[in-house]
Amino acid sequence: MKKNSRPLLIYLFIYLGFLYAPVVLLPLFAFNDSAIIAFPLSGFTTDWFSWLMEDESLFRALKNSVLIAVTASFISTIFGVLTARAMARHRFLGKQSMFGLIMAPLFLPEIIVGVSILIVLMQLGLALSLWTVIAGHVLLATPFSVSILTTAFNNLDRSLEEASLDLGENRIGTFFRVILPLVTPGLISSLLIGFTISLDEFVIAFFLTGTDPTLPVYIWSLLRFPSKLPVVMALGFILLVASLVLLSIFEFYRRRSESLASGKENSGIK
Amino acid sequence: MASSSTAKIIDRNIPMVKLENIRKSFDDLEVVKGLDLEIGSGEFFSLLGPSGCGKTTLLRMIAGFETPNSGIVSIAGEEMTNFDANERPTNMVFQSYAIFPHLNVGENVAYGLKKQRLPKDEMKSRVLDMLKLVDLDGLYDRPSYALSGGQKQRVALARALIMQPKVLLLDEPLSALDKKLREQMQHELRRLQRTLGITFILVTHDQEEALIMSDRIAVMFDGKIAQLGHPQEIYERPVTKKVASFIGVMNFISGEYLGKKDDKLHVRTSSLGEVFLKSAQTASDVQPGNVTLGLRPEMMTVLFSTNENSEYEFKAKITNVSYYGDMTYYSVEMPGPDDDISISMRNTVGRHVYSVGDVVRIGWGTESIVVL
Numbered sequence: 001m002k003k004n005s006r007p008l009l010i011y012l013f014i015y016l017g018f019l020y021a022p023v024v025l026l027p028l029f030a031f032n033d034s035a036i037i038a039f040p041l042s043g044f045t046t047d048w049f050s051w052l053m054e055d056e057s058l059f060r061a062l063k064n065s066v067l068i069a070v071t072a073s074f075i076s077t078i079f080g081v082l083t084a085r086a087m088a089r090h091r092f093l094g095k096q097s098m099f100g101l102i103m104a105p106l107f108l109p110e111i112i113v114g115v116s117i118l119i120v121l122m123q124l125g126l127a128l129s130l131w132t133v134i135a136g137h138v139l140l141a142t143p144f145s146v147s148i149l150t151t152a153f154n155n156l157d158r159s160l161e162e163a164s165l166d167l168g169e170n171r172i173g174t175f176f177r178v179i180l181p182l183v184t185p186g187l188i189s190s191l192l193i194g195f196t197i198s199l200d201e202f203v204i205a206f207f208l209t210g211t212d213p214t215l216p217v218y219i220w221s222l223l224r225f226p227s228k229l230p231v232v233m234a235l236g237f238i239l240l241v242a243s244l245v246l247l248s249i250f251e252f253y254r255r256r257s258e259s260l261a262s263g264k265e266n267s268g269i270k
Numbered sequence: 271m272a273s274s275s276t277a278k279i280i281d282r283n284i285p286m287v288k289l290e291n292i293r294k295s296f297d298d299l300e301v302v303k304g305l306d307l308e309i310g311s312g313e314f315f316s317l318l319g320p321s322g323c324g325k326t327t328l329l330r331m332i333a334g335f336e337t338p339n340s341g342i343v344s345i346a347g348e349e350m351t352n353f354d355a356n357e358r359p360t361n362m363v364f365q366s367y368a369i370f371p372h373l374n375v376g377e378n379v380a381y382g383l384k385k386q387r388l389p390k391d392e393m394k395s396r397v398l399d400m401l402k403l404v405d406l407d408g409l410y411d412r413p414s415y416a417l418s419g420g421q422k423q424r425v426a427l428a429r430a431l432i433m434q435p436k437v438l439l440l441d442e443p444l445s446a447l448d449k450k451l452r453e454q455m456q457h458e459l460r461r462l463q464r465t466l467g468i469t470f471i472l473v474t475h476d477q478e479e480a481l482i483m484s485d486r487i488a489v490m491f492d493g494k495i496a497q498l499g500h501p502q503e504i505y506e507r508p509v510t511k512k513v514a515s516f517i518g519v520m521n522f523i524s525g526e527y528l529g530k531k532d533d534k535l536h537v538r539t540s541s542l543g544e545v546f547l548k549s550a551q552t553a554s555d556v557q558p559g560n561v562t563l564g565l566r567p568e569m570m571t572v573l574f575s576t577n578e579n580s581e582y583e584f585k586a587k588i589t590n591v592s593y594y595g596d597m598t599y600y601s602v603e604m605p606g607p608d609d610d611i612s613i614s615m616r617n618t619v620g621r622h623v624y625s626v627g628d629v630v631r632i633g634w635g636t637e638s639i640v641v642l
Contacts, residue, residue: 162335163368165355167382167433177381181372 023240029230030237037229048234058235061218065199068130068214072137073145073194079138080145080190081183087146088153099146106143113139114207121208128210136204141194148193148254152186185256192250196243215239284347286311286437286469287332292341294327301327302338303493309437309471309486314463316472316480319490320516325473326441328490332471333439334358346436361430362439365446367422369414369429375401376410378425382433400428403462420451427459431466438463440472444479456482477517481505489513497553505566509553511642514564521611523563523604527556527641535641537561540606542582545636552641562642567614569638572600573631574622580633588628598623602632 033043052058083102087095105113117136121128156179164174202216209217219235222228285308294302301324309315317325330336331343334355343351350358361382370378379397388396401407404424409417417425423443430438440459444452460483463470474480480487481501489497489504497509508514511522525539534546535556545563573580589610590601598617601610613632617623624630 157366157368159364159366159368160370162333162355163362163364163370163429164381165335166333166360166362167429168356168385169382170354170356173385178370 026233026237026240030234032230035227035230037233048230051231052234052238055231058215058218061213061215064130064212065215068133068137068205069195069198072134072141072198073191075134075138076141076145076194077149077187077190079142080149081187083142083146084149084153087150088156089158102146103143105139110140110201110203114204117204118207128208130210130212132208132210133205133214136208137194137198137201140201140204141197144193144197145190148190149183149186152183156182185253189250189253192246192253196246196250200239200243284311285309285344286313286346287471288342288344289328289332290342290344292328292331292338292343294324294331294336294338301493302331304341305493305495307488307495307498309469311469312467314460314470314472314483314485316474316484316487317490318474318477318480318487318516319496320475323490324493325490329362329439329441329471329473332437333360333362359436360439361433361435361437362441363423363426363430363443365442367426369417369422369425371414374410374414375406375412375417375425378414379428379432381429396432397428400432403431404428405458419446420455423447423455427462431462431468435468437469437471440470442473442475444474445476452479459483481517489516491516507551507553507640508564508642511562511564514640514642519567519612519614521565521567522642523565523606523608523611525561525563527558527561529558537563537641539563541604541608542584542606542634545639547636547639547641551637551639554642556641564640564642565611565634565638567599567612570611570613570632570634572613572615572624573633578633581635583631583633585629586632588624588626588630591624591626593623600624600630602630 028041029037030048031044031046032041033045033047034041083099086092087099114136117132117139121132126132160178160182161174164178165171169177200216201214202220205214205217206220213221219232222232287307287309289305289307292302292305293300301322303324305324305328317328319325327336331338332345334350334353334357337352341351342349345358345360370381373381376394376397379400380393383393383396398407398410401410404427406421406424406428409421412421414422414425426443443459444455447455456479459470459472472480472483481504484501486498486500487504488495491512497504497513499507504513505517508517508520514520514522523539523541525537525542525545528536528538530536530549531546533549535549535552537545537547539545542563571578571580573583584605586602586604588600588602590599592599596617598615600613600615602613603610615621
């Protein structure tokens with residue numbers, strides 16, 4: 001190894017340590033045989049996971065979260081398809097500013113968004129429910145769906161669509177036989193990212209949840225009881241693993257979307 | 271049941287494609303400016319011009335991907351100006367080939383047949399026949415990403431031809447291929463067109479390609495047809511200086527047209543003296559005054575020995591030599607104020623290749639001159 005690359009290497013390790021050390025603590029304490037979150041570790045146990053399995057309100061919260069995440073990601077993906085198609089194929093007045101407005105929620109503080117939606121709902125006299133959380137999450141996830149799908153639609157060679165029409169297929173048939181198969185990886189990655197964003201979102205869910213908490217809101221409520229802390233650690237560990245799996249699938253499809261739509265095949269797909 | 275609509279007989283007197291006063295603008299830019307054109311049945315027709323001349327837009331209006339702002343597009347005697355691409359008896363080979371990346375070769379070629387709901391065996395045998403026709407036997411199951419450029423080209427061709435179009439449209443189909451492959455495909459396309467008898471319309475910016483392949487060529491500049499004719503007419507009798515310099519190499523000599531004398535065009539030049547030309551040697555209606563004379567490089571000769579003679583000759587100094595193997599191109603100084611001209615000589619056994627600075631005798635004849 002070259003001498004002058006050493007400082008960079010040290011920097012890299014500090015950087016990675018800073019990022020991942022807290023995350024590594026999760027599995028450590030999730031399997032630690034003590035109610036107190038502190039070193040030294042006292043022994044191995046899977047009790048906290050057994051506790052989890054018996055907590056019924058936790059499962060209700062999980063069910064709520066999954067329901068919200070699936071619905072929100074589905075809706076934001078539909079919005080994403082419509083927007084991306086319009087951005088890629090049509091020219092209209094105010095196109096760029098429209099795009100900016102759609103992407104804006106990426107940069108708005110969530111707490112402001114949460115409070116604003118809450119005020120609007122109160123004024124309208126609407127009760128808080130899972131649907132209000134879904135609305136908030138669609139707002140958050142849509143910019144991600146739009147940017148992923150815009151890439152997929154932009155990479156789609158226009159002459160493929162024209163070739164299909166030229167070969168006698170109509171527009172609807174062309175959508176199902178050419179466009180859809182080529183943007184499917186983009187659709188899947190949009191669904192996955194929407195799902196993960198919604199699943200661990202706390203601020204908006206906290207403001208807009210009625211009597212049915214989402215999982216992050218439920219976890220937050222658990223933190224009031226110090227004895228439950230290791231249970232939270234165990235739950236956190238499960239969520240971490242699930243997120244990693246989802247993100248890996250997302251990344252796989254995102255890359256495939258880019259290569260497939262532009263007609264080039266990369267490694268990893270046979 | 272009347273069969274008039276199902277079995278249409280092509281009348282040789284009706285042009286296969288007829289364009290009447292076609293105009294097309296994108297935003298404020300007019301790219302096709304009131305164009306009329308008739309393309310015959312079974313013709314290999316080329317639209318030739320530099321990029322931006324409107325030739326591709328014209329092709330796309332025949333295919334149905336663009337609608338003209340005004341004018342009429344008729345195909346096989348039927349008005350189709352506002353028909354969608356999927357309702358027209360035309361098929362296109364795209365410049366990018368547009369091979370469906372998620373389908374293999376067989377599925378790509380069968381794409382358009384799916385709508386016809388043929389039995390599986392028949393569909394497959396038709397695809398296999400078509401693959402054979404374009405020399406792709408054995409690639410039925412090949413995924414599209416594993417194809418070379420030349421193979422994609424052939425798949426695109428097979429996919430279009432299997433639809434049995436009345437008109438096949440080719441949008442710069444050979445521009446992405448290397449020189450050897452391109453030359454091979456030029457001959458193959460020509461052979462296919464003759465065998466199938468389908469009208470081919472080729473868009474190209476490559477004048478050599480157009481000359482080799484076409485029955486007729488329309489040279490386009492700036493949204494209009496500058497000249498329409500057989501390859502030989504276009505090459506030998508270009509109507510304008512622009513057409514002349516776009517098709518091959520042309521030397522220009524300035525002169526003054528003094529009017530007709532004994533039914534011949536009388537032109538005075540400072541480089542070649544007084545010349546008398548047949549009236550057929552101009553395609554335009556020349557008026558007395560300044561004119562340009564055009565001379566192809568192969569229409570003049572370097573006289574190598576004192577035995578060789580020519581109708582007219584002059585002495586000139588060689589200013590540049592480009593040796594191509596089979597040919598040598600000489601640039602020589604003209605006696606008058608004109609630019610140096612280029613002369614091409616075939617290299618034969620024992621023939622000397624001159625060097626820069628040598629003074630040689632140049633022979634020429636009045637027959638080879640065209641007045642622009």
